Amino acid sequence: MTHASEEARPLARYISTTIPYVNAAPHVGFALELVQTDSLARYYRARGDQVRASTGSDDHSLKSVRAAALTGESVTAVVRRNSSAFRAQGPLLQARFDEFISTSGDLRHRPSVERLFRACKANGDLYRRAYRAAYCVDCEQFYRDEELEQGVCPEHGRATEVLEEENWFFRLSRYQEKLAAAIRSGTIRILPAARRQEVLSFVERGLSDFSVSRVASRAHGLGIGVPDDPSQVVYVWFDALANYLSVGGYGDPSAPCEWERVGRRVHVLGKGVLRFHAVYWPAILLSAGLPLPDELRVHGYLTLEGKKIGKSAGNAVDPRDLVRDYGATALRYYLLRHIPPFKDADFARQRLVEAHDSELADELGNLSLRVTSLVQRHLDGIAPALGEFAEREQQLEQIAAGLLARLDRHVGDHEFDLALDAIWELVRATNRYIDATQPWQLARSAITDAALRARLASVLAVGLAALHVLAACLAAFLPELAAKLSLALGRAVAPLALNSTSLVWHAPRGETLRPPEPLVPRIRERRSA
């Protein structure tokens, strides 16, 4: 056995969320992105890939300055508080990230931004240019003429003044052809296809250079200084996008960073920041001589009970409240199965509760309980071995065995709703199988009939095998529930590997089941008559 080749498996996937501004606490919209991204990461880990999943916070936005001004806090206090609130989102939602990049707090970030800036500059893509535009002192930002109402700031209704300053600009125009080609060819795969078209037509309409720095004196101490030009700070978007490099150690030039080594680079993002990820970011990477992202998965936005959500709109619901009221599993389930992955949709608590109760509790939870109860009562709680497969068993086996290919396809296409639909076909088929075989009837005659006794054991073994398959499949999406199901079936941990969904593969092995109890208690008790 050679020693040198015994390296760790190569990193197959880097998967990221965007890093949100921290001018306010997190809301459900970002929870959607976290849960989608986490499910993706967990799924590929279960399939045997080495995965690095990252999230973080963008601490250098001037919006935080305004948020602080409103409450009278210091900017650093606002940033620190909200950044840690975002950091807590992962554990809250059972979303497991390997990295959390805080752009102000993570020591790897600044050198990464600096190196990226220098790389673009060395390639001749950064230049200084005068910028002259209307400026609102209250907003502390520039406006284009068409955004103003007769020279008056739309936010504050006060007259703007014309200001001129020098900024660094990025030669985006130079990359138009390469970007168009990369997007058209699928080198950068953009999901859904409609978003790809959108970006493509934007690129083909012509790209103009964009500013990548601001005057430092107006930055309120936020941001990263432009290398060799202390009068400027790096523009917040250039800064924020670089977080995807910081994760992999790009700031340290002594070794190739992960971004360069990883098999696939996958970004999950909201439609509002598509342009930054599909145009500016790839152009910056091209300039710096770094590989392009491989996939951009663009989700839609949520409304909340029909109303627009916004960190600034004030109606944001704290995901902590949702988890407190319904549990992380219910929230994840609703977001994954009932929010279409790419489209705008309405988040409605009532539908969350209905989905949880009828699908998780009634269909899946009850299935688990009825099977384990039968095993407990008639087989002393010891999982029996599989017997001969007749037609019914073969039908169920077919559904189970075909599941993995469907999951691969749907997760590959970011269709979490369809992935869960596919899993639920097995849930429903297994309920039907139990109804059709009527193990409780078999048990009645089994006392005197050895053949029926064997048949009973076999039926319940099939039921248990199906539950094991379900636990394995659900681990990526509902990790806590999957673990609980595994435990109920007598296996200590949730299955990590998802190599097969065949019932035979997952056949019980004599485990001693736990005393049966409801797997998923209903949120809303249904008690009538």
Add this chain to the structure above:
RNA sequence: GUCGGGAUGGGGGAGUGGUACCCCGUCGGGCUCAUAACCCGAAGGUCGCAGGUUCGAAUCCUGCUCCCGACCCCA
């Protein structure tokens, strides 16, 4: 204004050429192992409107109506 998305039975969603599908809800039945859960069946849709292509369209084309979004920022 420019660009884009959507309109499917009471509610929410699938469905890009071949008898319209899933979940909830409603009604009826079965079962009784189970969280009054599970299973079966039924009612309910001219798939926004009008044309067109086609042997055949929710699905392709044209026009129209309505809703929403993006174009400054936003997950």
